[in-house]
Amino acid sequence: MATTAIWLAVVTMVAWGGWAIFAKISTETISSDLATLVTYASASVFLLGNYLYNSQNPVDFDPTGVTYALGAGITSAIGAVTMYSALKTGDASVVTPISGLYFVIAAILGVLIFKEPIGMKKAAGLVFAVISITLVTQ
Structure with missing residues (x-):
């Protein structure tokens, strides 16, 4: 990039x-x-x-x-x-990170709509992002 x-x-x-x-x-x-x-x-x-x-x-x-x-x-x-x-x-410390996960939606749609490639590293990054939000909101 x-x-x-x-x-x-x-x-x-x-x-x-x-x-x-x-x-x-x-x-x-x-x-x-x-x-x-x-x-x-x-x-x-x-x-x-x-x-x-x-x-x-x-x-x-x-x-x-x-x-x-x-x-x-x-x-x-x-x-x-x-x-x-x-x-x-x-709390901004909870609301902001959750809303920041919009990139996961955009990444998934990019793969589905634009046929953008997604390798194991990118997929793992998206999974870790979702896990991080789960931990932040606990």
Whole structure:
């Protein structure tokens, strides 16, 4: 895998770790629904600026891509609403690792839908991830 992809993934991990902490703190003083709304409104402003800054070509509006992006947005929003609700009522040290197992779902779907290869090491890693969450929640 490319080194750039690994570094970007590490930055993602750190950013999402920070997001979980900010989200937990915000739900201690405002409702989880308002916290989610403010989070994604600010994210939208950032993302628009990022897109405009990095976009050197005209808008590439492919209906298929847009449809899948809308699906990603809807599922992301569902996850955000349920995550903030979970953080409002539960411990971040439990809620965050459980929600972080989304990658297991993505890996399984990648194998089933995209026919991505999965060897013994990757399969073992996924199993250990599920075991780790079981231990964290006990």
